[in-house]
Amino acid sequence: MENENKIQYIYGIADNALILGQRLSELCGHGPNLETDIAMTNMALDLLGQTRSYYQYVAQLSGDEKTEDDIAFLRTERQYKNVLLVEQPNRHFGYVITRQFFYDVFHLLLLQELQNSSDETLSAIAKKGIKEVSYHQRFSSDWIKRLGDGTEESHQKVQEAINDLWRFTDELFHMTDDDDIAMQNNIGVNTIVLKEKYIQTIEGVFEEATLAIPETKWFQKGGKQGVHSEHMGYLLSDLQYMQRVYPNMKW
Amino acid sequence: MSEKEVKNLEEIFDQRIARDEKIEPRDWMPEKYRKTHIRQISQHAHSEIVGMLPEGNWISRAPSMRRKVALLAKVQDEAGHGLYLYSACETLGISRDELYEQLHTGKAKYSSIFNYPTITWADIGAIGWLVDGAAIINQVPLCSTSYGPYARAMVRVCKEESFHQRQGYEIMMTLAKGTPEQKELAQDALNRWWWPSLMMLGPTDAESVHTEQSMKWKLKRKTNDELRQQFIDQTVPQADLIGLTIPDPDLKWNEKTGHYDFGEINWDEFWQVVKGHGPCNKERLSARVNAWKEGEWVRDAAMAYAEKQNIKKLKKVI
Numbered sequence: 001m002e003n004e005n006k007i008q009y010i011y012g013i014a015d016n017a018l019i020l021g022q023r024l025s026e027l028c029g030h031g032p033n034l035e036t037d038i039a040m041t042n043m044a045l046d047l048l049g050q051t052r053s054y055y056q057y058v059a060q061l062s063g064d065e066k067t068e069d070d071i072a073f074l075r076t077e078r079q080y081k082n083v084l085l086v087e088q089p090n091r092h093f094g095y096v097i098t099r100q101f102f103y104d105v106f107h108l109l110l111l112q113e114l115q116n117s118s119d120e121t122l123s124a125i126a127k128k129g130i131k132e133v134s135y136h137q138r139f140s141s142d143w144i145k146r147l148g149d150g151t152e153e154s155h156q157k158v159q160e161a162i163n164d165l166w167r168f169t170d171e172l173f174h175m176t177d178d179d180d181i182a183m184q185n186n187i188g189v190n191t192i193v194l195k196e197k198y199i200q201t202i203e204g205v206f207e208e209a210t211l212a213i214p215e216t217k218w219f220q221k222g223g224k225q226g227v228h229s230e231h232m233g234y235l236l237s238d239l240q241y242m243q244r245v246y247p248n249m250k251w
Numbered sequence: 252m253s254e255k256e257v258k259n260l261e262e263i264f265d266q267r268i269a270r271d272e273k274i275e276p277r278d279w280m281p282e283k284y285r286k287t288h289i290r291q292i293s294q295h296a297h298s299e300i301v302g303m304l305p306e307g308n309w310i311s312r313a314p315s316m317r318r319k320v321a322l323l324a325k326v327q328d329e330a331g332h333g334l335y336l337y338s339a340c341e342t343l344g345i346s347r348d349e350l351y352e353q354l355h356t357g358k359a360k361y362s363s364i365f366n367y368p369t370i371t372w373a374d375i376g377a378i379g380w381l382v383d384g385a386a387i388i389n390q391v392p393l394c395s396t397s398y399g400p401y402a403r404a405m406v407r408v409c410k411e412e413s414f415h416q417r418q419g420y421e422i423m424m425t426l427a428k429g430t431p432e433q434k435e436l437a438q439d440a441l442n443r444w445w446w447p448s449l450m451m452l453g454p455t456d457a458e459s460v461h462t463e464q465s466m467k468w469k470l471k472r473k474t475n476d477e478l479r480q481q482f483i484d485q486t487v488p489q490a491d492l493i494g495l496t497i498p499d500p501d502l503k504w505n506e507k508t509g510h511y512d513f514g515e516i517n518w519d520e521f522w523q524v525v526k527g528h529g530p531c532n533k534e535r536l537s538a539r540v541n542a543w544k545e546g547e548w549v550r551d552a553a554m555a556y557a558e559k560q561n562i563k564k565l566k567k568v569i
Contacts, residue, residue: 025310025319028326029303030538032546034334041327048320055316069315093549149559150552157548242314242372249430251314251372251422 002185003061006119008081009182012224013110014054015082018072020103021047022239023090032093039139043100046132053125073243077236078226081176085168087223087232091161094147094154098161101140105201106172106194108133113189122187141205148209155210163214170219172198268468273399276342284468287461288398289343290359291470296336297354297361299329301535305369306378314372318422322375325415332408339400355540357527362386364451366529373426373433373440379419381441381448381486387412388482389452392472420489427493434494441490442498449513450521452479458518483511 024044031037055068086103090096111133114126147158173195175183182188199213206212222228242251252260260279267274274280303326310326313319337347353359364382369375390412393405426437453459453475465471473481483502490497501514523529 022311025323028310028323029300029307029330030542032542032549034300034330034337036546036549038327038330038334041323041330045320045323045327048316048323052316052320072316092545146553146556147549150554150556151548153548154552154555238311241312246314246430246432249314249433251318251425 003063005178005181005185006187007058007061008176008178009188010054010058010122011079011081012176012179013114014051014058015080016086016103016107017047017054018051019080019082019235020086020100021045021051022235023086023088023099024096027090027096040096043136043139046129046136050125050129050132053128057121057125069243073240077228077232080223080228080232080236081226082223082228083168083171084220084223084229085165085171087229087235088165088168089231092157094157094161095165097140097143097147098158098165100136101144101205102165102169102202103172104133104137104140105198106169108137109194109197110189110191113194117188118186144205144211145209148206148211158209159211162211166214167216167218167220169198171221171223174221174224176224268397271395271469272397273402274397275399283464285343287464287468287470288401289340289345291465292336292340292343292398292401293345293350293353294360294362296333296340296350297359298365299333299336300354301361301365301539303329303333304535304538305365305367305531306375308369309372309375312372313375321418325379325418328411328415332404332411335404335407336401339398339404342400351543355536355543357536360525362451363521363524363529364447366524366532366535367443367447368531371436371440373423373436374444376419376422376426376437377440377444379415380423380489381419381444382451383412383416383419384486385448385451385482387416388478388485393470395469395472397469423495424493427495437493438495441495445498446516446520447524449479449482449516450524452476452482454518454521480510483513487511 021044024040024047027037028041028044029037031040051072052068055071058071059066059068085099088095088099108130111126111129115123115130117123117126144158147154149155173191175191179188179191183190202213261281264274264279264281264284274284306322306326306329310319310323313322337350340350341347350359354361364385369378387409390405390409394402394409396402396405423437423441426433428434456462456474456476459475462471462474466474487497487502499514501512503512505512524532527533
């Protein structure tokens with residue numbers, strides 16, 4: 001039972017890394033210039049690397065024959081526990097950077113807490129991830145500033161992305177039942193307390209970038225319960241294609 | 252400069268090349284040498300960048316986490332190769348923007364092999380094994396070519412390509428040892444990629460217009476036909492080892508020559524693809540042009556921001 005809670009808790013973190021890594025890897029070869037292309041692929045590689053560490057740990061906790069690939073490729077849509085933010089499509093570079101920035105700021109705060117987890121494996125994965133995610137946040141904040149305080153067009157485009165994606169940020173701090181249990185067992189993080197710092201960081205970067213958080217009280221949620229956006233099914237069709245068409249084979 | 256002085260410089264230049272000395276960006280070089288190198292290095296850089304597309308096509312659908320990460324890293328390596336090759340090319344007095352312009356308008360060429368589609372996962376294995384295999388054969392001699400920046404870039408490129416080639420072969424081996432369906436995927440990919448890979452080594456010596464001059468400058472050490480033979484001799488035993496059949500009924504070992512004899516290459520197909528009418532020429536070029544166009548506002552923003560930051564810094568100093 002405790003393992004089952006831990007597994008669900010890990011999905012809540014790891015699935016974000018998988019889905020965001022998948023979205024970023026769709027861009028490989030299509031970046032605005034070579035340097036940015038290479039940097040975004042680096043972030044995709046980091047996220048997919050983190051995903052593998054989490055899933056390998058889940059496979060170990062499950063105690064059956066399950067592998068990281070079964071976990072990554074053979075769950076049904078409702079079993080993926082990523083937030084809605086990370087599954088949003090790559091509409092243009094402004095969306096890609098805003099999505100990344102909104103996630104990176106949260107991700108770093110989360111890992112900084114998760115490194116204190118009583119679970120040694122999770123703590124170790126978090127420690128390794130902090131270095132990587134600090135770089136991600138630097139990359140995405142720098143681009144937010146360039147786009148926000150660049151040209152009129154870039155300012156307008158990135159503000160448009162912010163206005164569209166802000167509604168998905170509140171879900172990052174929602175605690176599911178599994179999150180609560182993991183927190184009580186000193187395994188998981190209380191994400192509610194991260195929110196203040198999150199908003200402060202975003203506001204700081206936005207101020208420099210001459211951008212603004214939209215004024216809205218309405219937010220979207222559901223990903224953490226496996227209720228995803230319409231984009232998710234298509235993403236999974238790509239992700240799972242080989243494993244579904246050629247089941248039970250070694251690659 | 253008088254004609255006599257130029258002639259004198261040319262003689263000294265030729266002697267330096269004959270002594271295997273490296274030519275560096277600030278050294279005097281004949282205009283033809285500069286132009287030929289811009290053409291070849293940029294063609295090579297464009298091939299790396301366009302080459303990201305057919306393989307990138309399978310990143311989102313790779314069959315396992317391990318394969319996904321390896322493929323992503325491989326395609327990223329190609330971007331890195333493009334970066335150092337464009338930089339090497341820029342030392343010859345041309346900008347990256349100008350080079351892109353040549354690619355986007357169709358003035359510059361890239362390797363025709365990337366105009367074939369990747370329709371199954373096995374194509375990723377076949378590209379690594381055959382296409383990277385043929386590329387290495389083309390490229391290893393370039394590590395000792397006369398132009399310094401190109402030679403040094405190629406040392407690194409070749410190390411990574413050889414890793415990619417082993418990775419591709421390992422994908423093929425896994426498929427060939429897998430289920431009958433997997434073996435069929437592998438054989439089908441070999442059937443489709445074999446002949447285009449042979450064409451990668453270039454037209455036959457009789458048709459090759461640049462060979463003689465390139466040999467003199469050590470841009471080439473062996474002729475196209477010699478390289479092709481080397482590729483075939485090296486690859487056939489690798490196919491045998493994993494139980495795949497090379498799709499050439501005329502292929503057989505020749506005791507006398509110590510090489511494999513092979514069938515006639517379809518040069519009509521080669522020229523069709525080179526001239527822009529292969530299965531994916533239009534798609535590849537438009538993918539590059541779109542990425543560049545869609546990225547314009549982003550690059551403009553970065554420039555504008557950098558200027559604003561510079562002005563701020565200057566104001567502080569004052």
